[in-house]
Amino acid sequence: MQQVEEYLLLSGIQHIAFCERQFALIHVEQSWAENVLTAQGRLVHNRVDNPELSEKRALIQNLKSLPVISHKLRLQGVCDVVEKSGEKIYPIEYKHGEPKRNICDEVQLCAQAICLEEMYNVEIPVAYLYYAKTRHRHVVILTPELREATENYALRMQEIFNGGKTPLAIYKAHCKSCSLYNLCLPKSFAGKKSASEYNQKILNDLSCENS
Numbered sequence: 001m002q003q004v005e006e007y008l009l010l011s012g013i014q015h016i017a018f019c020e021r022q023f024a025l026i027h028v029e030q031s032w033a034e035n036v037l038t039a040q041g042r043l044v045h046n047r048v049d050n051p052e053l054s055e056k057r058a059l060i061q062n063l064k065s066l067p068v069i070s071h072k073l074r075l076q077g078v079c080d081v082v083e084k085s086g087e088k089i090y091p092i093e094y095k096h097g098e099p100k101r102n103i104c105d106e107v108q109l110c111a112q113a114i115c116l117e118e119m120y121n122v123e124i125p126v127a128y129l130y131y132a133k134t135r136h137r138h139v140v141i142l143t144p145e146l147r148e149a150t151e152n153y154a155l156r157m158q159e160i161f162n163g164g165k166t167p168l169a170i171y172k173a174h175c176k177s178c179s180l181y182n183l184c185l186p187k188s189f190a191g192k193k194s195a196s197e198y199n200q201k202i203l204n205d206l207s208c209e210n211s
Contacts, residue, residue, distance in 0.1 A: 007069065008161060010077025010115070013153050014108040016160070022180055023157065024166035031183050060085045068115035073154040079112050089120055090127045098133040102174075103149065105129050106140050110150040113142055 008027065016023035025031045061084045069076040081092040091112040095105060106129070113124040129138045140146075160167070171186040178184065 004069070004071075004076070007074045007076040008157050010068070010070075010073075010075040010111050011108065012157055013075065013111050013150065014104045016153050016157050017102065017104040017107045018174070019172075019178065020156070020160060020167045021169055021184060021186075022178060024160050025180050025184060027157075028161055028164060028166055031180065068112060068119060070111070070115040070118050072118060073111060073114060073151065074158060075111060075115070075154055077112070077115075079116070082116065087122070089116055089122055090124050091116060092128045092130055092137070094130045094132070096132045098131050099129070099138060103146070106146055107150045107153055109140055110142055110146050111154065114147070114150065 012023055012027050015026055063082040063084065064080070066079045066082045067076070068079055079091045080094045083090055083092060091109060093105065093109045093112065099105075109127045109129055113127045116122070117124055125142055127140050127142060129140055130136070131138065169184055169186040175181060175184070175186045
C-alpha cells in the first residue's frame with residue numbers, strides 16, 4: 001500500500017493534462033527548465049503563497065499556502081488561496097496568463113477541491129481561477145465530467161510514475177510554449193527515445209571522443 005509521504009505532487013496533474021511526456025520529464029526524470037512563462041507564473045505565486053498573509057475580512061477568511069491531501073487521488077500539495085465563508089469553502093488558484101482553451105488549469109483546481117472535500121467533509125460545487133493578465137476571477141463549475149477527468153489524470157500519473165518510463169515525444173502546436181522544449185526536442189525525437197536516453201547517448205559519444 002502506498003504511504004502518504006509517497007503521494008505524488010498535486011501540481012503534476014496540470015502537467016499531465018498538458019502533456020504526458022512533460023509530466024514524466026519533470027516528475028520521473030526530474031528534469032526542469034524555466035522560460036518566460038514559468039518565470040512569470042513563479043512571480044505571481046510568490047506574491048500569493050505566503051501563509052503569514054492569511055487574513056480575515058468580515059465573514060470571509062483567506063487561508064494562503066494551505067497544505068492539502070487526497071487519499072482518493074493519492075495526491076498532496078498546496079492551495080494558493082482557500083476562502084472560507086461560513087460553511088462554504090473553495091480554492092482559488094492564481095495563474096499568470098489568461099484562460100486557456102484546454103482544461104489543464106481546471107483539473108488542477110478540481111483536484112484541490114477534492115482534497116478540501118475530503119479534509120473538511122464538505123461538498124464544493126464551484127471553485128475559482130484568477131488570471132493575472134485579465135485581473136479577473138473565473139468561476140469553474142466542478143461538474144461530474146470534470147471530476148471524472150481529474151480522477152483519470154490522477155490515475156494516469158500513478159501509472160506513469162510507477163512504470164518509470166517516459167512516454168515518447170509527440171510534437172503538437174502547444175510544444176512551442178513548453179519550458180522543456182529544448183530538453184524534450186519533440187520535433188527531432190518524436191517517437192524515438194526519452195530525454196534521459198538521449199542525454200546518455202550524448203555522454204557516451206563524448207566519452208568515446210575523449211578515449
